[in-house]
Amino acid sequence: MSVFIQQLINGFFIGSVYGLFAIGYTLVFGVLDILNLAHAAIFTLGGLSALWLTRTTGLPVWASFCLATLFSGLLGLVLYRVAFAPLRRRADSNLSGLISSIAMAIIFEAGAFEIFGARTVRFPQGMFAVRVYHFDSLTFTSLQLEIVAIALGLMVVLSLCLKHSRTGKAMRAVAESETTARLLGIPVERIISETFFVSSALGGAAGILFGLYFNALGPDMGRSIELKGLAVIILGGMGSIPGAILGGIAFGMSEVLTVALTGMSSLRDAVAFSVLLLILILKPSGLLGRGRIRQA
Amino acid sequence: MLRVRDLQVAYGPVIAVKNVSLDVASGAIVSLIGPNGAGKSSILNALSGVAPLKSGSIVFNGRDISRMSAHQRVSAGIAQAPEGRRVLAGMSVRENLELGGYRRPAKEVRENIGKMEEYFPVLRQKSKMAAGSLSGGEQQMLAIARGLMARPGLLLLDEPSLGLAPLVVRFIFEFLERLRDEGQTILLVEQNAREAMEISSYAYVIESGRIVVEGASRELRRDAAIERAYLGLA
Numbered sequence: 001m002s003v004f005i006q007q008l009i010n011g012f013f014i015g016s017v018y019g020l021f022a023i024g025y026t027l028v029f030g031v032l033d034i035l036n037l038a039h040a041a042i043f044t045l046g047g048l049s050a051l052w053l054t055r056t057t058g059l060p061v062w063a064s065f066c067l068a069t070l071f072s073g074l075l076g077l078v079l080y081r082v083a084f085a086p087l088r089r090r091a092d093s094n095l096s097g098l099i100s101s102i103a104m105a106i107i108f109e110a111g112a113f114e115i116f117g118a119r120t121v122r123f124p125q126g127m128f129a130v131r132v133y134h135f136d137s138l139t140f141t142s143l144q145l146e147i148v149a150i151a152l153g154l155m156v157v158l159s160l161c162l163k164h165s166r167t168g169k170a171m172r173a174v175a176e177s178e179t180t181a182r183l184l185g186i187p188v189e190r191i192i193s194e195t196f197f198v199s200s201a202l203g204g205a206a207g208i209l210f211g212l213y214f215n216a217l218g219p220d221m222g223r224s225i226e227l228k229g230l231a232v233i234i235l236g237g238m239g240s241i242p243g244a245i246l247g248g249i250a251f252g253m254s255e256v257l258t259v260a261l262t263g264m265s266s267l268r269d270a271v272a273f274s275v276l277l278l279i280l281i282l283k284p285s286g287l288l289g290r291g292r293i294r295q296a
Numbered sequence: 297m298l299r300v301r302d303l304q305v306a307y308g309p310v311i312a313v314k315n316v317s318l319d320v321a322s323g324a325i326v327s328l329i330g331p332n333g334a335g336k337s338s339i340l341n342a343l344s345g346v347a348p349l350k351s352g353s354i355v356f357n358g359r360d361i362s363r364m365s366a367h368q369r370v371s372a373g374i375a376q377a378p379e380g381r382r383v384l385a386g387m388s389v390r391e392n393l394e395l396g397g398y399r400r401p402a403k404e405v406r407e408n409i410g411k412m413e414e415y416f417p418v419l420r421q422k423s424k425m426a427a428g429s430l431s432g433g434e435q436q437m438l439a440i441a442r443g444l445m446a447r448p449g450l451l452l453l454d455e456p457s458l459g460l461a462p463l464v465v466r467f468i469f470e471f472l473e474r475l476r477d478e479g480q481t482i483l484l485v486e487q488n489a490r491e492a493m494e495i496s497s498y499a500y501v502i503e504s505g506r507i508v509v510e511g512a513s514r515e516l517r518r519d520a521a522i523e524r525a526y527l528g529l530a
Binding site: 091176177180181182184 | 333344345346365366369370371375376378382383384385386389391394395396398399402442446
């Protein structure tokens, strides 16, 4: 029984990182109706740049975390300017945007490969004091707690900003109708740029937390989370922020539970994606989708 | 206040508006009337900066605004209330109003929301409800109030009577007269020619993207031939 609960907790921890990754994915989708397939590459670059900052400049982890998150946001701006903005006035911009985001993903990954090398790299030993807590038979570390606190904290802050801040309301207005937003005097281009900045900063932050959690980073670390992120936002409902959070945690838990119950780690992805298929059949709009079916 | 010369709007190869010239005097209600698809909304959207302007000039309060972006035009004092179903359905009534005042300081926005809720008490009662859950008439009131939140010198109104019951239409038009009496300048697009001519001082009849007749509303109404030919009222 305690093994079971331990696994649930682990699933919750990693699920919160999936949620943080997916929230940026879904934010851009909600505003632009475009899947940004370079999101996973930004996730990778965020993690690797945080590691690089820590190792070469000797900055404390929290400082490199902040700088690398900022850097990821700036990468998002570059991404929007290069891959999406020039195509926006074309009729088929959804498909061409999808393709150009794949191109940017490949460019970003190649850049990561050149700069950071192909090997899996780790944060230096003893970078931070990790305490281990025991409750009955349950074990978790201070690092795990910090990761989940940061992930949940960022998600809560984003949700509050979207709900209450002026820019957040403008983002939601652009998501509903770009033309109406323009009629209201909202500078749509700037709001979209800001959306990309926030989305990519969160994606980068997820990459850093992911790297800290497994203490393994490499230029291909985005691969494993790319499809999972997509699955998470479909599971939660495309464009829904609470859906992405819930979907991420549900996905993380289903992964670890599969391993715990069957004892076979090779089944992990198969079961998680089977759950996704089931949801798509039973409730096509996702867990928290608004009833309307997305054709994605 | 507004002076438009030789306005052309084209969506790719399709020309929607041809050589339209019109004037709106300060404090007046001016109407653009004509059948569905005549290009009336395209004219409004070109004034708002959301339809592709091919050529022509738009001078507002002495400034040429034809190269300005949509949000700069709102700052300059032109706001549009698109036809009623274009409220932000998933956002609350209050959020719709707040966004209408996007380019105004926060303090002024709060005051203006109070003023809009005095105009339309139903907007206060349903302040927290999703705009999409309002009735057609209420959505139209919201769209007008949201336009007014920008404190525009010129309010562009697109088909405020569209799909509404006659009693609601009456209410909306009486409200527009009240606004005019308070000094608000309005450019009104309407298919409902009779009602529009009643409250406007000057009218342009649009057909196939061009102005076919123009004149003081009172005189146009008296002209039976115009009624039969363009307004379908007889």
